[in-house]
Amino acid sequence: MTIPTEDSLKQLQQKLQAFIDERDWAQFHSPKNLAMAMIVEAAELVEHFQWSTESESHELSAEKREAVGYELADTFVYLLRISQVLNIDLIEVANAKILLNAQKYPVELMRGKNNKYADYQNQKNV
Amino acid sequence: MTIPTEDSLKQLQQKLQAFIDERDWAQFHSPKNLAMAMIVEAAELVEHFQWSTESESHELSAEKREAVGYELADTFVYLLRISQVLNIDLIEVANAKILLNAQKYPVELMRGKNNKYADYQNQKNV
Amino acid sequence: MTIPTEDSLKQLQQKLQAFIDERDWAQFHSPKNLAMAMIVEAAELVEHFQWSTESESHELSAEKREAVGYELADTFVYLLRISQVLNIDLIEVANAKILLNAQKYPVELMRGKNNKYADYQNQKNV
Amino acid sequence: MTIPTEDSLKQLQQKLQAFIDERDWAQFHSPKNLAMAMIVEAAELVEHFQWSTESESHELSAEKREAVGYELADTFVYLLRISQVLNIDLIEVANAKILLNAQKYPVELMRGKNNKYADYQNQKNV
Numbered sequence: 001m002t003i004p005t006e007d008s009l010k011q012l013q014q015k016l017q018a019f020i021d022e023r024d025w026a027q028f029h030s031p032k033n034l035a036m037a038m039i040v041e042a043a044e045l046v047e048h049f050q051w052s053t054e055s056e057s058h059e060l061s062a063e064k065r066e067a068v069g070y071e072l073a074d075t076f077v078y079l080l081r082i083s084q085v086l087n088i089d090l091i092e093v094a095n096a097k098i099l100l101n102a103q104k105y106p107v108e109l110m111r112g113k114n115n116k117y118a119d120y121q122n123q124k125n126v
Numbered sequence: 127m128t129i130p131t132e133d134s135l136k137q138l139q140q141k142l143q144a145f146i147d148e149r150d151w152a153q154f155h156s157p158k159n160l161a162m163a164m165i166v167e168a169a170e171l172v173e174h175f176q177w178s179t180e181s182e183s184h185e186l187s188a189e190k191r192e193a194v195g196y197e198l199a200d201t202f203v204y205l206l207r208i209s210q211v212l213n214i215d216l217i218e219v220a221n222a223k224i225l226l227n228a229q230k231y232p233v234e235l236m237r238g239k240n241n242k243y244a245d246y247q248n249q250k251n252v
Numbered sequence: 253m254t255i256p257t258e259d260s261l262k263q264l265q266q267k268l269q270a271f272i273d274e275r276d277w278a279q280f281h282s283p284k285n286l287a288m289a290m291i292v293e294a295a296e297l298v299e300h301f302q303w304s305t306e307s308e309s310h311e312l313s314a315e316k317r318e319a320v321g322y323e324l325a326d327t328f329v330y331l332l333r334i335s336q337v338l339n340i341d342l343i344e345v346a347n348a349k350i351l352l353n354a355q356k357y358p359v360e361l362m363r364g365k366n367n368k369y370a371d372y373q374n375q376k377n378v
Numbered sequence: 379m380t381i382p383t384e385d386s387l388k389q390l391q392q393k394l395q396a397f398i399d400e401r402d403w404a405q406f407h408s409p410k411n412l413a414m415a416m417i418v419e420a421a422e423l424v425e426h427f428q429w430s431t432e433s434e435s436h437e438l439s440a441e442k443r444e445a446v447g448y449e450l451a452d453t454f455v456y457l458l459r460i461s462q463v464l465n466i467d468l469i470e471v472a473n474a475k476i477l478l479n480a481q482k483y484p485v486e487l488m489r490g491k492n493n494k495y496a497d498y499q500n501q502k503n504v
Binding site: 154159162163165166168169170172173175176177 | 406411414415417418420421422424425427428429
């Protein structure tokens, strides 16, 4: 008999749903409010890096690395929650977006360049 | 013989890593820069809801729902990417954070309340 | 003899410049870093309103109103600072932008509508 | 007779108020919604700098400098608008905040250091 490997993301989403249900918090979780909460968490991540050089942002102390991990977790939890509330499959849209980006930024043209799509389009139109 | 169920998040992370490698983009991906890119995507989500009522933010047109899905995907992709660069296990920190939040916001005290921890702590200190 | 009324914004900018100079902080104030610092402060404002209804966000307690005032101040200070560093006249660009917006959103078409320009343009193109 | 020098900020605020009134847009301008709109504009500024080095963020092309100026203007306009709606004097709170910061970050201790207050406090407690 096969015991299926559990999908880590689905498990996490179930745990999150239970956490919300126990506290009866779904009533506060409009997509509008959750988007606000998510950007607040994203900003707490930004705050860790605002006065760092790029190089310093790679080399975190153990203490800062833990704090950064929790900010990533907070952002992730709200991202999962918005997806739940809107019934959007996060894995599916992420896969679809990576496919779109692969077409938008062709390997041969974008290799080693940080140009944005707009810049690339402008070049095409010249 | 057991064919293991693939973990959806690990597959996505591998796809993302390949996308970056093919374009030689790791050089631009300092945590500092990636945190900036992520909050920009989070803000594009916020923009969809800024003039909506909370109720409207639940009831999206098919067109808006698709656009919102792509903003969630963009935010997710940068979140995954920061985690890769810093070698932080997103599932692990999210599980740890939900556990911490469960202690911080006890069910019996927080049920149906949107108070923040700070407010709750203030009440305790009275 | 006329004692000229001082321009409140210019006075504030001078005070801010002196504050930075005394601490020798200009070295940390790249536009990149300052933009990060500003969005962090903007997010602290958002945090005050994330679980409020729109109506509640109008009716702040004295304590909350003071806290909100300080978040507005923090955002303003970084906005002024970026403008100083890039030598951009904030009043001038704001006046120019209001003029542009007046053309983009004609009174007769936009009265009482919260449509974005994109939506308005789409209607024109039908 | 004294002709008073006009205060540039007050003039701007009056112009903004007239712009809103003509379009009957006050109905959409809850502090909650305006805070969302402001952070969206702040993120558009961040986007200009997300792949730049700090040094590059100082040296903008004429075209980019104009675009950055308009993002600063957009952020400023929403900041002014929130202040109007909440009846908060932006100059007054900014002056008060600079005074508070001057006490929080004493010149003799903070000169040339980008430590945050938290770090400074930690040092004191050692």
